[in-house]
Amino acid sequence: GAGVSQSPRYKVAKRGQDVALRCDPISGHVSLFWYQQALGQGPEFLTYFQNEAQLDKSGLPSDRFFAERPEGSVSTLKIQRTQQEDSAVYLCASSLVRLSAGGVYNEQFFGPGTRLTVL
């Protein structure tokens, strides 16, 4: 009955350093999402995977951000040459597709997040 797990929970990086953040989704969840939550803000969408395919990366703020999910399970968000503005909590969510009276929707289950601090 494990939920979504993320590692590390906390990461401190020096400006210019590369970082890699890991997400283990709930087993069997096809969809996986990354969100960025800046201090005092709501989460903002970064990217979406369906199995191993990255279907939407429109929320990635720059080409320094890269996400992958090579086997359709674990995902890694990589940030190259980190900047201070990258400091945030990075949330991963995995999803089941649910049916409702109005159609289908994604019920997203969130991990605890990785708090990244760039000095």
Place this chain on the structure above:
Amino acid sequence: AQSVTQLGSHVSVSEGALVLLRCNYSSSVPPYLFWYVQYPNQGLQLLLKYTSAATLVKGINGFEAEFKKSETSFHLTKPSAHMSDAAEYFCAVNPSGAGSYQLTFGKGTKLSVIP
């Protein structure tokens, strides 16, 4: 495009008092609406969801919300606040329809409960 506005970044209530957290949305198509709660240093936990069935939705921990299309609102309420309700609450919208998946969140409302 869709957006969410949460009125009041901080709300304080006394223990046992009514909790009312406001959420207004805009969406070009009929929306699905969600309330999430976030405790310090934890991820988001789903409180309740509106998915085009009953307009009054009951969730966990005694919370409920009513979808009002005419007011484009989805306010969260709880009759009697408990100390353990102190947390940050986020309203989110997801457009209905095939292929929709992206959640758009409000900026959050931090709820404080005064003993």
